[in-house]
Amino acid sequence: AQAVQHAECAAARQADAVITHSSDEAALLRRDIPGVNVHVVPWAVEPRKRVPGFAQRHGVVFIGNYT
Known part of the structure; x- marks a missing residue:
C-alpha cells in the first residue's frame, strides 16, 4: 500500500494539475503533497x-495515463 501511495504522490507532483470529485480528497492531497x-x-x-x-x-x- 505504501508503494502505491508513493507512486500516486510522485505522479501528482509531476502533473500540471490533479482533478478529484471529492473536497475531502482534495484536502488530503493538499495536506500530503505540498x-x-x-x-x-x-x-x-x-x-x-x-x-x-x-x-x-x-x-x-476514460482520461488517465499510468505509463
Whole structure:
C-alpha cells in the first residue's frame, strides 16, 4: 500500500494539475503533497439506478495515463 501511495504522490507532483470529485480528497492531497495543484470537479449528473446494457452505452470516456 505504501508503494502505491508513493507512486500516486510522485505522479501528482509531476502533473500540471490533479482533478478529484471529492473536497475531502482534495484536502488530503493538499495536506500530503505540498504545492500540488488540486481542482475539485463535482459530478455533474446523478448516478442512474439502472444502467443500460453495454451495447446501448455510448459517449463514455476514460482520461488517465499510468505509463
